Amino acid sequence: MNVKKAIVFSLLVAAGTTAFAQTSNVRKAKSSLQKYEELKSAGSAELGKSNLDAAKEAIDQAIAHDKTKEDAEAWTVYALVNANLAALNNTEEAAAAAAEGIKKATELDKENKNAENIKVAGQVLGQFNFNQGVAAWEKQDFKTAYASFDNALNFLPGDTTLTYYSGLAAIQNQDYTNAIEKYKQLIPAKDFSSHKSVMVDLPKLYLSAKDTASALEYAAQAAQAYPNDNDAAVQNIELNLIVGNETKVISDIENQIAKDPNNKALYYYLGIAHSSANNSEKAIEAYKKAVAIDPSYSDANRNAAATIINSVRDELNTLNEDKGLSNTDYNTKLNALKEKIKEALPYLEKVVELNPQDVDALRSLKGYYDFQQDEAKSTEIQAKIDAAQQ
Known part of the structure; x- marks a missing residue:
């Protein structure tokens, strides 16, 4: 997946409203920030750097002044200025200042007069952390990438793209606990473009974390959410086979075969399920259908042969235990088994x-x-075994 995909935000700076306290330094900061925003919107953010620096100088004085140091508006501008500085200069120090500004502004803004601009500061800071995560991903530093994406979610809670990237970074870092947590958060987001992949x-991920019970639970959820998806259906079938639910899963396999009758793997799984349920004849029939679709399907050929041979072996054992048979009857039945195993x-x-x-x-x-x-064929094959083992 290409994690360079940008998250686009609509930045809002309310210029000229009564939401900002009318003190000199706050007005200066606001005015300079607005000029920077205009240049940035025109694609010339670098040209506005001096305006942003001027805004910082003014707002730093404002939050230190007795009249405005506890003013929600001043801290909102402080957050906006530093968030933009972090994005422009790629500086952690400015990002930390912006986070401080968001926290302080939120605490002071009792009437929510600055809520929209506080949100914008969070969006800019979220974008900064997202970009940090992308940079770390490109260096294959997945631990840092996860931390950056996760931090971005503090400012952009519920963002599905960030949540997904956080999960992907955790997977790459083999941090299955956090990967599972992020993916589970995306389950309700059915409109998310990668929802099926997540499911x-x-x-x-649960299997990687050695939690088979949960893997089975969520495999069933995936199959239910995407009943026509072969990957989801097959995974549910495989997991049920792993845990020994062969009888239960037979009907699921047959239902999937009805939807996808040329899927050789489904017949193979059906053979395994029937074989595990001691339905040898049905297992052989299923393996034969898999081979009919793909004559070079090695596993299906192997299992077909093994199931036939095992069935004959069981009959041979029963025959050998019957001490009441005459030699003639024994040989007759033995010859019938020799004919049967030819299959x-x-x-x-x-x-x-x-x-x-x-x-x-x-x-x-x-x-x-x-x-x-x-004996001749047996000797011939033994020579091949010896050659293969050298």
Whole structure:
């Protein structure tokens, strides 16, 4: 994301109103500040620097004078002047003075006569801190970037862009606690342009913080908020599979497949869910559909083969435990299992084709040929295993 995007503020300086105390230095400061604002609005802020310096000199005297040192108007102008100085000269000292001015003006302005101009000072100071955060981000100093963005929020509370950037900076700094806090603040902001990203990424942050329960909770919220979004749906499915909610999630996967029938991953997840719920036949069917969409889908090929082989192995174990069978009946049933396991062969071969060095897949393939009592093929695969392990 490009964090250079500027936040545009409408700056307001009420010139010529009765809101300002009519003392000499406050009037001088106000007049000089207005001249600076006019030049800044025309894109010539640097040309107005002398006006801003003059405004500072006058307002510094005003807040030190007995008649105006407790005047809300004087402190409002003081905040405006220093906020603009901080923005123009990129100085922390002026920013600190502006923050002091905002605090003092707010305390003194009992009748809210200066509320609009105090707000403007906060906007300018918020912009200054935002710019500081951008500069730190570009240097990859994400800890400082987070602090600057977060400080900007003190003056621009509820600003969704700043809140989002604060969260992003915290993520980059692996500060998942603050990242989660910022992202959660954005959940009600449904009109925010990155709202979907926030909703989908929040469960990932909880996983990074090793809070699986909360990850599952917010993944469900994301899927509910964006029911037609594949990323949100798949994430909810994955997390339910992680925590063992296979049976519960099967219907969710099937509903998503109905919306996105060519999504191979959804059939793969359905296979995992059915397999975990001991529905081997349905699991194999799901894996086959994933492979039909993408014949080179290695994981689906592997799981299809493994599920078929495991099913045959279970039947073989049951067969071996039946001591009452005659040799003829045993051999008949064993041959039927040998025929049944052939269904796994093309999937095993595909996994090996996709990755000839996959020792686990090679061992499974050798086990298949051992079961079929094909010594030549078993020896051939063993040679490949040995070569892969060298």
